[in-house]
Amino acid sequence: MLNELRKIQKKHGYVSEDSIKKLSKKTGIPVSIIYGVTTFYAKLHTKPTGKYIIEICDSPSCYLNGSLDIIKYLERKLDIKSGQTTQDKKFSLFIDSCIGCCDEAPAMLINGKPYTKLTKEKIDKILKKCKS
Ligand code: FES
Structure with missing residues (x-):
């Protein structure tokens, strides 16, 4: 099922309700189970x-090195909460x-x-590069 869900996401950018229903019909697996699997994995949207x-x-190593501050900073900079997408559809933010x-x-x-050893200054540079 995961391979099918990954294929759907790769093709459409996310796994829609419609795709889940089609997969359910194709495999005979109930929609609720497929939806549960889809929402369980952070990498499926x-x-x-x-x-x-x-x-x-x-996770612990990042948390102990300030990931919470970085998350809050990203949310403020992008004006979204984790799990959301910016209005201009440029950025989506997820906690993993x-x-x-x-x-x-x-x-x-x-x-x-991957981007590592994150600081607020590094975040500014990364976002600026993405926006340009
Ligand atoms: S704890 Fe392993 S990358 Fe964050």
């Missing part, structure tokens, strides 16, 4: 996302668990590319 998908880690960069915490991914 049930709503359209922005051009840049920011996934910031809040460990992304495997614990030794360089705090860390985040943007469209799968």
Whole structure:
């Protein structure tokens, strides 16, 4: 099921309610189960996302190195809460668990590319580059 959901997301950018219903019909798996799986995994999205998908880690190593401040800073800079997309559809912000960069915490991914040892200054530079 995960492979199918990933394929759908890759094709459409997210897994819509319609896609879930179609997958349910195709596989015989109840919609509720597919929806449950889709919403369980942070990397699967049930709503359209922005051009840049920011996934910031809040697992222990990042948390202890200030990820909470970075999350709040990103939310303020983007004027959204985690789980939301900016009005211009440029950025979506998600909180994720460990992304495997614990030794360089705090860390985040943007469209799968890691950014580490995050500071507010570094965030400013990254966002500026994405906006240009
Ligand atoms: S704890 Fe954040 S990358 Fe591992």
